[in-house]
Each structure stands twice: as structure tokens, then as C-alpha cells.
Amino acid sequence: MGRSLTGSRCLQCGTVAFPPARGCQRCGHRSTEVLELSQRGTVWGFTVQRFAPKSPPYVVPEGGFVPFAVGYVELPEGVKVEAVLDCTDFSELEGDAEVTLVTAEPVPRFATAAAR
Amino acid sequence: MTTGVSIVGAGLSRFGRQPELTGRELGLQAIGAALRDAGLEWTDVDVAFGGSDGSGLADTLVSDLGLTGIPFTNVKNGCATGGSALMSAVHAIRAGAAEVALAVGFDKHPRGAFDPRPEDWGLPAAYGEAGLMVTTQFFGIKIARYLREHHISERILALVAEKAYRNGALNPNAWRREPVPADEIAAADMVNDPLTRLMFCSPGEGGAAIILTSDTVAARMGRAVHLLGAATRTRRFGSFEVFSPSIQGSGRPSSVSADAAAAAFAAAGVTPDEVDVAQLQDTESGAEVMHLAECGFCKDGEQEAMVAGGETEIGGRLPVNTDGGCIANGEPIGASGLRQVHEIVTQLRGEAGARQVAGPRIGFTHVYGAPGISACTVLAV
Numbered sequence: 001m002g003r004s005l006t007g008s009r010c011l012q013c014g015t016v017a018f019p020p021a022r023g024c025q026r027c028g029h030r031s032t033e034v035l036e037l038s039q040r041g042t043v044w045g046f047t048v049q050r051f052a053p054k055s056p057p058y059v060v061p062e063g064g065f066v067p068f069a070v071g072y073v074e075l076p077e078g079v080k081v082e083a084v085l086d087c088t089d090f091s092e093l094e095g096d097a098e099v100t101l102v103t104a105e106p107v108p109r110f111a112t113a114a115a116r
Numbered sequence: 117m118t119t120g121v122s123i124v125g126a127g128l129s130r131f132g133r134q135p136e137l138t139g140r141e142l143g144l145q146a147i148g149a150a151l152r153d154a155g156l157e158w159t160d161v162d163v164a165f166g167g168s169d170g171s172g173l174a175d176t177l178v179s180d181l182g183l184t185g186i187p188f189t190n191v192k193n194g195c196a197t198g199g200s201a202l203m204s205a206v207h208a209i210r211a212g213a214a215e216v217a218l219a220v221g222f223d224k225h226p227r228g229a230f231d232p233r234p235e236d237w238g239l240p241a242a243y244g245e246a247g248l249m250v251t252t253q254f255f256g257i258k259i260a261r262y263l264r265e266h267h268i269s270e271r272i273l274a275l276v277a278e279k280a281y282r283n284g285a286l287n288p289n290a291w292r293r294e295p296v297p298a299d300e301i302a303a304a305d306m307v308n309d310p311l312t313r314l315m316f317c318s319p320g321e322g323g324a325a326i327i328l329t330s331d332t333v334a335a336r337m338g339r340a341v342h343l344l345g346a347a348t349r350t351r352r353f354g355s356f357e358v359f360s361p362s363i364q365g366s367g368r369p370s371s372v373s374a375d376a377a378a379a380a381f382a383a384a385g386v387t388p389d390e391v392d393v394a395q396l397q398d399t400e401s402g403a404e405v406m407h408l409a410e411c412g413f414c415k416d417g418e419q420e421a422m423v424a425g426g427e428t429e430i431g432g433r434l435p436v437n438t439d440g441g442c443i444a445n446g447e448p449i450g451a452s453g454l455r456q457v458h459e460i461v462t463q464l465r466g467e468a469g470a471r472q473v474a475g476p477r478i479g480f481t482h483v484y485g486a487p488g489i490s491a492c493t494v495l496a497v
Contacts, residue, residue: 048309070257078366
């Protein structure tokens with residue numbers, strides 16, 4: 001469940017949006033179609049969240065906060081999606097690392113090969 | 117022919133923690149300082165624009181300034197609040213609706229302010245629960261990508277912050293007035309890689325005000341600084357902004373700062389290489405690095421040599437953030453954009469004291485903020 005990442009595509013210019021958009025940011029056209037996005041992409045950029053974000057709204061995981069990576073995954077459809085990035089070591093995310101979708105809910109989460 | 121516009125007065129409150137004063141009082145202090153600087157009275161002001169992000173409505177200041185009945189428009193435009201107020205004042209003078217116009221911005225943010233709520237940004241609550249509503253993540257991701265793409269070492273981030281604290285120490289009005297060595301900045305707690313705690317500005321307190329007139333009026337007043345060009349812009353397709361669930365489009369993100377800077381330079385008929393002193397938004401030290409290129413002062417990747425060669429120091433080819441920038445002055449959102457203008461006016465008049473640049477003729481200011489807005493000015497004497 002929640003495995004598939006749903007975006008939208010503009011029926012006029014083909015621009016892909018995530019999350020699904022009612023209108024197109026590029027051309028302003030108001031008709032879009034639902035599009036299932038690729039489950040594999042590359043890490044476009046990332047950082048590490050070194051301190052526990054403020055709660056609320058942050059929900060500290062069971063077992064307590066551990067630093068995690070967050071970044072943007074570039075998908076072949078021409079959109080970079082913000083996601084939590086699972087890895088066994090943050091260095092795995094360097095250099096256009098390939099990652100695979102783990103879940104789309106509650107927020108997109110991708111993982112390196114080592115962390116899957 | 118377009119009416120020329122000049123700045124005839126610039127004023128600041130003190131920046132930094134002032135527990136005894138409200139944000140509105142900081143705004144009033146700035147207006148008083150700008151009027152004194154111009155040699156004008158509040159009753160001389162024909163029109164006013166201003167705002168704060170979280171310290172109340174600027175137009176309520178008339179109850180303390182005097183009820184002269186002038187139009188006073190509130191501006192609420194995030195980090196571009198000051199820039200938008202200034203732009204509105206410029207338009208009023210150019211339209212012939214006013215001879216003397218005021219732009220003012222102020223704010224008083226407590227420690228740890230800026231608590232963005234996902235729903236205010238059109239995002240599901242899950243983004244907050246997952247720990248993604250953290251402003252500093254955006255800056256970390258953007259500069260990490262930039263440094264990697266353009267083969268710049270992380271050391272530049274500590275060097276730029278070191279310069280900010282060093283310049284702040286020369287500025288009697290700055291909040292942070294202690295120099296901090298680059299090694300200490302680099303070794304401070306990591307917030308979001310590659311940015312440490314000492315590379316970021318903090319939510320702060322302050323007010324800034326600018327008085328503008330037509331060139332004709334300014335010619336009678338002396339000490340005028342000409343506003344050669346000014347522009348505000350919002351983001352175009354493909355930009356990368358804070359709290360974006362995605363970046364649309366392939367290739368490199370667009371830059372609203374590049375758009376606003378190019379428009380201001382075009383309006384001024386000036387090129388970036390003619391600028392003698394600049395103020396660039398330095399929410400964190402990486403922002404100053406990227407904005408050097410986005411505003412046209414260098415090509416991507418040239419910053420490492422520029423900074424290492426001291427070109428952005430007060431004695432360098434292009435001094436940047438001579439007052440210590442946001443890093444040393446803090447970030448009162450409504451005031452920052454006009455603080456930048458105040459510093460360039462001060463530099464161009466040769467009144468910057470220990471931090472004075474030698475004989476600048478042309479200056480530039482650039483502010484950038486969420487959700488993808490930028491305001492730039494080109495000023496000259």
C-alpha cells in the first residue's frame with residue numbers, strides 16, 4: 001500500500017507535477033491527467049537532518065530521533081520529488097546515487113540499494 | 117522622460133535583541149532616524165509604504181508619528197516586504213503622486229521563531245510529522261548540490277561567515293560584533309549538511325526606513341543617492357524554493373534572484389562589473405555564494421577563487437555585505453531589505469566609518485525570500 005507515486009501531467013504541454021496539480025505551472029493550462037511516476041530515480045541533492053525537528057509537528061519515531069537524510073529524487077518524467085532517503089551510510093547518497101521508492105505515504109520515501 | 121528618483125534619507129534602529137522595545141517602536145526609531153538624516157519632518161512625507169512580517173501593521177505608526185492624512189499602504193511580502201515597499205514608493209514618485217515618499221520595514225522575532233505550518237504552505241500535515249517542515253533543510257540541499265555541481269569546496273561556507281562576523285565587528289549597529297574564526301564556524305554543530313549553526317543568520321529584531329524624492333527635489337537637498345534601477349520579481353517555472361514537494365521541469369532550476377537582478381541592471385543601464393559595493397541576501401553563507409553568480413557578479417564556480425583572493429572583502433574588488441549582512445545583523449524579515457539599502461547609501465556617501473569602502477560610485481542590493489521572491493536595486497552617486 002502507498003507504494004505508487006501519483007503525479008499529474010498537463011494535457012497541453014506535458015509538464016509533470018507532484019503532487020497532482022489542477023493547473024499547469026509552466027503554461028497555465030487547466031486540464032491535467034493522473035500519472036503514475038517511476039519508482040526509480042537518482043538523488044539530485046540532499047542534506048542530513050542532524051537535530052530533532054520541533055515537536056509538534058514532528059513525530060519522534062519509536063526509539064527516539066536519529067539523523068536522517070532528506071533530498072530530491074530526479075525521476076525520468078522530468079520532476080524532482082522531495083523525499084526522505086533511507087541509507088545505511090549517508091555517503092551512499094553522493095554522486096547521482098540510484099534510489100528506489102519504498103513508499104509514497106505519508107511522505108515519499110526512497111532507499112539506496114544497500115538500505116532496501 | 118521617466119522621473120528620476122533619489123534616496124535622501126536612510127535610517128535604522130539598532131539591530132539585535134532589545135527586550136524593552138516593541139517591533140513598532142523599532143519601526144518608529146528607523147523612521148525618525150531617516151527623517152533626521154534627510155533633514156525633513158514627518159509632515160513633509162506625502163505617501164508611505166511599509167510592513168512587518170510579525171510585528172503589526174505599519175500604517176498604525178501614524179498614531180505616534182502624527183495624523184497627517186497621507187496614504188499609508190501596508191505591505192506584507194515576506195522577505196521582500198522592504199523591497200516591495202521601496203518599489204511602491206518609487207512608483208508613487210514616478211507617477212507624480214508624491215514628492216516625498218517613505219518606505220519602512222520592521223520586525224521583532226523571538227529566538228526560534230519561524231514555525232511554518234504545512235497547511236499554510238498547501239502541504240499535507242504528514243510533511244510536518246515526518247520532519248520536513250524545517251526551513252534550514254532547503255538551504256542545505258541547495259548549497260550542497262551547488263558546491264558539488266560546480267566543484268567548490270565546503271571551506272568557502274566558513275570563510276564567507278567569517279567575513280560576515282568580521283564586518284559586523286566594524287559595524288556599531290550590528291547584533292553580532294565578535295569576530296569568529298573560520299575553523300570555529302566549520303566545527304560548530306552541524307544543522308543541515310554542509311551548513312553549521314554559525315553559518316546561519318538568526319531571527320532578529322530591527323527597523324529600517326528610506327526616504328525617497330524625485331531627483332528635482334533631491335537636487336535641492338544634497339547628499340542624495342540616485343536610484344538608477346529597481347525591480348521586484350516572483351519565481352518563474354522550474355524554481356526551487358523552501359517547502360516544495362517537488363521541483364518541476366528538467367535541468368537546472370530557474371532563479372528569481374537572477375530575474376530581479378537582470379531587470380534592475382537593465383533599468384539602470386549598468387552591468388554587474390561596474391558595481392563597487394554590493395549587499396546580497398545571506399540567510400546562510402551558502403546563499404551569498406550562490407547569489408554572487410545569480411546576480412551576475414561571477415560565473416558559477418568562480419566564487420572559490422573570488423573568496424580566497426579576498427575580492428568580496430571590504431578592501432577587495434567587490435565588497436559584499438560590508439555591514440555584516442543578515443549573519444551579523446540577524447533577520448528581522450520586514451527590515452532586512454531596507455537595511456541593505458541603508459548600508460549601500462551609507463557606503464556611497466562615504467559615511468561608513470571603519471567599514472568604509474574606498475570611493476564607491478555604484479552599489480547594488482539584493483534580497484531573496486520565500487516563496488520565491490526577490491527585490492534588487494542599483495544605486496549611484
